[in-house]
Amino acid sequence: MKITVVGTGYVGLVSGACLADVGNDVLCLDVDAGKIRILEEGGIPIHEPGLLEIVRRNVAAGRLSFTTDIERAVAHGAVQFIAVGTPPDEDGSADLQYVLAAARNIGRYMDGYRVIVDKSTVPVGTGDKVKAAIAEELSKRSADLPFSVVSNPEFLKEGAAVEDFMRPDRIVVGAEDERAIESMRQLYAPFQRNHDKLVFMDVRSAELTKYAANAMLATRISFMNELANLAETLGADIELVRQGIGSDPRIGWHFLYAGCGYGGSCFPKDVKALIKTADEHGHKLKVLGAVEDANEAQKHVLIDKIVARFGDDLSGRRFALWGLAFKPNTDDMREAPSRVIIAELFRRGATVAAYDPVAMDETRRIFGDEARLSYVDRPMKALEEADALVIVTEWKEFRSPDFDRIRGLLRQPVLFDGRNMYDPAVMRESGLEYHGIGRR
Ligand SMILES: NC(=O)C1=CN([C@@H]2O[C@H](COP(=O)(O)OP(=O)(O)OC[C@H]3O[C@@H](n4cnc5c(N)ncnc54)[C@H](O)[C@@H]3O)[C@@H](O)[C@H]2O)C=CC1
Numbered sequence: 001m002k003i004t005v006v007g008t009g010y011v012g013l014v015s016g017a018c019l020a021d022v023g024n025d026v027l028c029l030d031v032d033a034g035k036i037r038i039l040e041e042g043g044i045p046i047h048e049p050g051l052l053e054i055v056r057r058n059v060a061a062g063r064l065s066f067t068t069d070i071e072r073a074v075a076h077g078a079v080q081f082i083a084v085g086t087p088p089d090e091d092g093s094a095d096l097q098y099v100l101a102a103a104r105n106i107g108r109y110m111d112g113y114r115v116i117v118d119k120s121t122v123p124v125g126t127g128d129k130v131k132a133a134i135a136e137e138l139s140k141r142s143a144d145l146p147f148s149v150v151s152n153p154e155f156l157k158e159g160a161a162v163e164d165f166m167r168p169d170r171i172v173v174g175a176e177d178e179r180a181i182e183s184m185r186q187l188y189a190p191f192q193r194n195h196d197k198l199v200f201m202d203v204r205s206a207e208l209t210k211y212a213a214n215a216m217l218a219t220r221i222s223f224m225n226e227l228a229n230l231a232e233t234l235g236a237d238i239e240l241v242r243q244g245i246g247s248d249p250r251i252g253w254h255f256l257y258a259g260c261g262y263g264g265s266c267f268p269k270d271v272k273a274l275i276k277t278a279d280e281h282g283h284k285l286k287v288l289g290a291v292e293d294a295n296e297a298q299k300h301v302l303i304d305k306i307v308a309r310f311g312d313d314l315s316g317r318r319f320a321l322w323g324l325a326f327k328p329n330t331d332d333m334r335e336a337p338s339r340v341i342i343a344e345l346f347r348r349g350a351t352v353a354a355y356d357p358v359a360m361d362e363t364r365r366i367f368g369d370e371a372r373l374s375y376v377d378r379p380m381k382a383l384e385e386a387d388a389l390v391i392v393t394e395w396k397e398f399r400s401p402d403f404d405r406i407r408g409l410l411r412q413p414v415l416f417d418g419r420n421m422y423d424p425a426v427m428r429e430s431g432l433e434y435h436g437i438g439r440r
């Protein structure tokens with residue numbers, strides 16, 4: 001099938017590469033010429049495990065190419081995926097300018113039937129706006145061409161995006177005409193060979209399904225974070241509580257880890273956007289409001305612990321920080337808890353020596369020439385002359401460090417673990433003063 005993907009970010013590039021990998025002829029369009037240049041030179045603009053190999057393989061096979069030429073991109077695909085950003089506007093609502101610009105471009109240049117598939121996360125009703133934008137462009141040039149608008153929200157996780165796209169739990173499709181339903185069935189056939197994963201519904205329900213999924217996951221995390229803080233006060237251990245409830249299949253094991261708050265490009269913005277949509281329609285989503293507040297507070301939990309241990313004035317103190325990205329296996333720093341922690345340490349006069357396997361360049365871009373922040377190329381180097389170690393992201397390489405060395409290198413053997421990576425009993429035996437989230 002000939003497919004165009006508009007937007008070569010996390011979702012667009014992964015979708016385009018994976019759709020090419022099953023034999024489709026995919027053209028990816030981006031307005032960011034810098035990104036297209038990187039792709040044309042054989043690189044990828046993001047860190048995503050497995051993605052570079054799949055991109056190179058399909059480019060070499062002639063099934064995947066890149067362009068900034070809008071007209072060519074619209075001419076190429078019978079199916080046009082829209083996978084552009086929907087960042088939060090000032091009031092928390094999703095900013096649809098990129099989605100609607102992509103839709104207008106399609107309306108401006110299409111020359112025959114097109115299925116326009118929205119993969120961006122968009123508020124309920126956006127399908128209608130996309131339809132209207134395309135129709136308006138068609139009418140401007142008096143073209144009477146048929147098209148269908150489909151909602152096909154994406155559920156991939158950064159850091160596991162290729163695997164998630166290739167082996168989805170479900171494929172949600174909001175489509176309201178037979179021609180579009182048939183196209184989507186054909187397109188996704190290679191991804192559901194062992195059982196039917198396609199869930200068809202109307203466009204509005206599909207749009208809401210995406211927000212419901214992210215909001216539910218964010219709710220679980222905030223719930224566990226609040227319980228962790230309570231457990232700590234009560235002398236209980238949240239990790240044991242997690243094991244005690246996760247085995248109930250009605251609750252399940254996933255997304256029950258307490259930590260120093262959720263970040264990333266989606267949970268924070270999607271929770272806000274859903275609250276805003278509800279507000280606009282006279283509904284107050286009380287639970288989600290609390291989920292958001294709890295998460296904002298949770299991003300300060302490590303700072304509260306540091307202040308309780310070292311005092312509010314941290315001038316002259318230096319902290320080693322392991323993990324900058326909002327989660328492991330990505331260089332994405334959007335809404336990363338590390339940003340709040342670094343800023344709060346600076347505010348109190350401290351300096352930071354940071355290590356992250358892949359997100360240091362991105363951090364440099366954000367903090368610029370900041371003298372109080374230094375970067376090291378190995379985790380242990382961060383510990384030299386540091387008053388304590390603060391772990392913010394649970395990269396695999398932090399799982400089993402040499403604790404004796406950590407104790408030996410730090411000025412004081414204090415460890416703040418924002419992701420509950422270690423067993424407090426083992427830490428005590430190692431002579432480290434351990435501060436986890438909700439541990440005893
Ligand atoms: N990042 C993630 O893990 C997931 C994101 N989503 C959703 O998917 C959407 C895209 O997210 P990301 O891939 O993270 O965004 P991103 O910001 O990484 O990439 C978006 C890309 O679209 C390009 N773009 C903007 N306007 C364009 C236009 N008119 N024509 C062509 N290209 C254009 C930008 O230059 C950029 O490269 C968002 O709505 C997001 O909520 C959904 C599931 C997972």
Ligand SMILES: O=C(O)[C@H]1O[C@H](OP(=O)(O)OP(=O)(O)OC[C@H]2O[C@@H](n3ccc(=O)[nH]c3=O)[C@H](O)[C@@H]2O)[C@H](O)[C@@H](O)[C@@H]1O
Pocket residue numbers: 121154155156157158159214217221254255256257258259260261262263264265266267326327
């Ligand atoms: O819409 C999206 O963009 C995506 O958002 C999330 O994916 P992502 O943000 O890439 O990463 P997650 O693994 O969900 O982690 C999000 C945040 O929650 C935190 N988290 C996750 C799980 C957990 O148990 N505890 C916890 O604090 C992580 O540290 C991270 O900061 C969803 O998991 C995807 O299904 C969805 O497609």
